[in-house]
Amino acid sequence: MRINLKRTITVVAAGGLLLGAAACSEDDASDAVSGASSAAESGAAEASDAMSGSDSSESADASSTESEGAGSESEETANTELTEGLQSAYDEAGGEQGAWGAVKSVESADGATLATFENGWAVENDSGEVTPLIGKIGETWANDGGLDNDIGLPTAPESGDAMQGWTQQFENGTISWMQDDEGNWDADIESGQ
Structure with missing residues (x-):
C-alpha cells in the first residue's frame, strides 16, 4: 500500500510539473509572438525609412528644426500638393x-x-x-x-x-x-x- 501511495504522489507531482511547464511554455510562446510582432513592425518601419531615403537622425533633425522655427513667419514646409x-x-x-x-x-x-x-x-x-x-x-x-x-x-x-x-x-x-x-x-x- 505504501508503494501505491508513493506511486500516486509521484504521478500527481509529475502531472503538476507537466501542467506547469505547459503553462510556462504558453507564456513563452505568447512572449515570442509579441516579440516577433514588435520586430516585424520595427523592420517594416526601417524598410519604409530606407526606401524613402531617410533615417532616424534626419527625422530628429527635421523635428528639431521645425520646433525651433515654430511661430516664425519664415518656417519652411515641404510642398505636398x-x-x-x-x-x-x-x-x-x-x-x-x-x-x-x-x-x-x-x-x-x-x-x-x-x-x-x-x-x-x-x-x-x-x-x-x-x-x-x-x-x-x-x-x-x-x-x-x-x-x-x-x-x-x-x-x-x-x-x-x-x-x-x-x-x-x-x-x-x-x-x-x-x-x-x-x-x-x-x-x-x-x-x-
Whole structure:
C-alpha cells in the first residue's frame, strides 16, 4: 500500500510539473509572438525609412528644426500638393491607405513633377503621363538625382519578379535590380538605350 501511495504522489507531482511547464511554455510562446510582432513592425518601419531615403537622425533633425522655427513667419514646409495627373494616379492606387502611403513631398523641374510617398515615388512627365517607381529601382533613381538623373524619367513601371529580378525603362536607359552569381542583389544601370 505504501508503494501505491508513493506511486500516486509521484504521478500527481509529475502531472503538476507537466501542467506547469505547459503553462510556462504558453507564456513563452505568447512572449515570442509579441516579440516577433514588435520586430516585424520595427523592420517594416526601417524598410519604409530606407526606401524613402531617410533615417532616424534626419527625422530628429527635421523635428528639431521645425520646433525651433515654430511661430516664425519664415518656417519652411515641404510642398505636398499633387498635380491633377498625380492626384488621379494616387487616388487610383488607394490614396494614403494604398500601396504608396502618404505624400511626403512634391517637386518639379523642366516640366516634370516628382511626388515622394512613404512607400515609393511617382513621376509625371511634361505630357501628363504618370509612372510609379518603387523599391530599390526607385531608391536608386531618386538617390542618383531624381528629376536630374542622367538616365532620365521613367517611361514604364518596373517589370519582373523575385526569381529573375526587376527592370524599369527610362528615357535614356534602364535600371535593373538583379542578383549576381554569388546571390547578392545590386542595381545595374545601363545608359544609352
